[in-house]
Amino acid sequence: MSRSLYPPGATRSSTEDFRRMRRVIAEDPDWYLNIVPCLSDLCLQSIVTNFEEKPMFEVLTPTHRDFVLERLSTSLPLHVTANLISDGVYWKRCCEERWDLCDVFHYGHSWKRMFFERHMENIIELFIPDVTEPKVVLDMVPLCKDYVKRLDISQLLPPIKEPQKEEEEYGSELASENEYDGPSMDHFDFNILLDKLTNLEELHLVYRVKQCGMNFEWKMFEMTDRDCESLAKALKSCKTLKLLRLHLSHIEDKKCRLLVKYLLDHPSLRELDFSHNVIGDKGARAIGKLLTRSKLEVLNMCDNNITGPGAKAIAHTLSNNSTLLSLNLRLNCLKDEGGQAIGKALLNNNTLLHLHLGANEVTGLTAMALSEVLVQSNTLKSINLSCNNLGVDGGKALEKAMSHNTSVTECDIRLTEVDEQSASFINQVVWKNKSLEQKTHAGEDKTK
Numbered sequence: 001m002s003r004s005l006y007p008p009g010a011t012r013s014s015t016e017d018f019r020r021m022r023r024v025i026a027e028d029p030d031w032y033l034n035i036v037p038c039l040s041d042l043c044l045q046s047i048v049t050n051f052e053e054k055p056m057f058e059v060l061t062p063t064h065r066d067f068v069l070e071r072l073s074t075s076l077p078l079h080v081t082a083n084l085i086s087d088g089v090y091w092k093r094c095c096e097e098r099w100d101l102c103d104v105f106h107y108g109h110s111w112k113r114m115f116f117e118r119h120m121e122n123i124i125e126l127f128i129p130d131v132t133e134p135k136v137v138l139d140m141v142p143l144c145k146d147y148v149k150r151l152d153i154s155q156l157l158p159p160i161k162e163p164q165k166e167e168e169e170y171g172s173e174l175a176s177e178n179e180y181d182g183p184s185m186d187h188f189d190f191n192i193l194l195d196k197l198t199n200l201e202e203l204h205l206v207y208r209v210k211q212c213g214m215n216f217e218w219k220m221f222e223m224t225d226r227d228c229e230s231l232a233k234a235l236k237s238c239k240t241l242k243l244l245r246l247h248l249s250h251i252e253d254k255k256c257r258l259l260v261k262y263l264l265d266h267p268s269l270r271e272l273d274f275s276h277n278v279i280g281d282k283g284a285r286a287i288g289k290l291l292t293r294s295k296l297e298v299l300n301m302c303d304n305n306i307t308g309p310g311a312k313a314i315a316h317t318l319s320n321n322s323t324l325l326s327l328n329l330r331l332n333c334l335k336d337e338g339g340q341a342i343g344k345a346l347l348n349n350n351t352l353l354h355l356h357l358g359a360n361e362v363t364g365l366t367a368m369a370l371s372e373v374l375v376q377s378n379t380l381k382s383i384n385l386s387c388n389n390l391g392v393d394g395g396k397a398l399e400k401a402m403s404h405n406t407s408v409t410e411c412d413i414r415l416t417e418v419d420e421q422s423a424s425f426i427n428q429v430v431w432k433n434k435s436l437e438q439k440t441h442a443g444e445d446k447t448k
Contacts, residue, residue, distance in 0.1 A: 082143035116144035150202035159183035195237035207249035222250030232262035245273035256283030275302040284310025311338025315345035343369030364394030371401035382410035395422035
């Protein structure tokens with residue numbers, strides 16, 4: 001008697017359902033019940049798998065390209081992908097897999113630009129003189145030069161310090177004093193790179209070592225003379241550079257003058273930031289000369305060692321300058337000698353919009369000099385005199401001047417010993433000027 005294939009007591013309908021549910025399961029761990037993929041998908045997957053050897057990309061339709069880009073490995077060699085794959089989902093994946101924070105807004109909404117700028121920054125920041133081959137950097141240039149517009153270098157490593165022998169430590173009478181057997185460069189040599197980055201517009205540099213720990217030495221946080229000369233020549237060769245920020249690098253007068261020497265008559269430089277260094281009056285005189293032989297619009301010399309004579313040199317140039325829009329001399333030591341010189345120069349200047357003289361040990365004499373500017377000129381938009389001892393008389397002078405002014409929309413006089421009544425009046429005028437400016441802009445937008 002044959003054995004029934006159906007459960008006992010099963011009805012006809014349940015038997016048919018059971019029959020439809022029956023499957024033959026192959027002994028293949030990769031076997032699954034899904035529908036067989038389309039032939040086109042199989043072909044596209046084959047392109048993805050073999051992309052490095054045969055990058056068949058141009059022949060694909062836009063839809064097929066999207067399919068491939070969403071599946072390509074982000075570890076493909078850059079010489080394959082750099083000039084073949086355009087900005088979009090692939091480079092977004094590359095960035096997000098490599099870095100935790102990816103704000104594409106700061107890169108002109110371009111994922112490809114973000115990737116190549118940050119990739120080049122990482123190479124430079126980890127470059128060790130006489131250890132890392134310059135070829136590592138130079139091989140990247142053809143791949144990234146069209147996309148790198150800004151470099152923000154947050155550290156520069158010095159050469160590896162070789163352990164000294166005891167006789168070397170105490171000196172040898174036989175060794176020549178002029179003989180030098182050290183590294184060829186103290187930090188990365190920008191002279192090999194900047195002239196090749198034909199789209200570079202911004203360069204932010206700090207000569208320091210991050211996370212040095214117990215290996216700390218002061219020389220890790222300063223630019224050497226050789227570094228300065230190399231960088232200066234590199235800056236001159238970079239004709240597209242618009243913004244240079246070189247801060248926290250212990251730049252003193254000698255280095256400042258050398259850098260300025262090579263920046264004179266630069267065709268595109270518009271913003272210079274030498275903040276948080278040790279530049280004194282000689283360096284400030286060089287900066288004054290640069291203002292006469294450049295088209296600088298923004299100058300930041302915050303937190304240096306500039307005193308009255310240096311400020312006078314900048315002021316002398318300022319009286320004849322027609323390009324500078326913003327001047328920041330905060331945290332120097334101009335005193336009234338420098339502050340009054342700046343005020344006098346502004347009587348002949350019709351372009352400067354923003355002035356910062358905070359924390360410069362100026363007093364009411366400087367406030368009075370600037371009050372004349374506020375009465376005679378409606379050019380200045382913002383002025384910062386905070387953290388100075390302007391006193392009651394200085395506050396009264398500013399109060400009287402502001403009653404005639406319609407242009408200043410920011411006036412910071414905090415911590416200046418100004419009378420509360422004067423400060424209140426000045427703030428009211430500033431608020432009134434700001435409201436008037438907003439209404440003017442709103443009216444202009446409606447007419448467009």
